Amino acid sequence: HTNFVGVAEIFPPKELIFNAFSFFNFEELKVIIVGQDPYHQKGQAMGLSFSVNSGCKVPPSLKNIFKEIQNNFGTYSSETINCGDLTYLANQGVLLLNRSLTVRESAPNSHRKYWKFFTDELLKYIVKNSDNKIFLLWGNDAKSIKKEFEKDKIDISKHYFLESAHPSPLSANKGGWFGTNNFKNANNILKNLELEPVKWLP
Secondary structure (H helix, E strand, O other), X not given: OOOOOOOOOEEOOHHHOOHHHOOOOHHHOOEEEEEOOOOOOOOOOOOOXXXXXXXXXXXXHHXXXXXXXXXXXXXXXXXXXXXXXXXXXXXXXXXXXXXXXXXXXXXXXXXXXXXXXXXXXXXXXXXXXXXXOEEEEEHHHHHHHHHHHHHOOOOOOOOEEEEEOOOOHHXXXXXXXXXXXXXXXXXXXXXXXXXXXXXXXX
């Protein structure tokens, strides 16, 4: 007899793969937050980087994001934020883009080769065809995007790049995430551009 091996699922569900592009027009884009790939366990991924479905346990990276937002605006509370759905940010012109739009269950970064060209070209399009966008690049994978722009001799001088360590506990607790004021600095840039600041907390 043959052993049947179950097929690993792909996340997010297919109707949510392009969810990051569902909320606003290109002209309304303010901030781009670049993630690596979707969460790779059942029920979490919903097409927005760092975001999970409402009702899911808030992942450690996202807890650190919320904590830093609270620190930035002096609203820190010991009460944890229990909903990790970041749709409220997408509704304000924040593109929550993973470099891979899909992932195989329990296999982080498993679909990178399939999506790299698509998401890299998309980011290049944004840089070449707009001004004054704020890129939040967290961790080495996200920071490498800026290096790729420079290597391809793409002019990035019309945009803002706020870089820091990744918010995952592995890197955030070593320094370079807490206290970087990414969110406050992004809002100061938006105010200087006479644009509506982002309401970063739900």
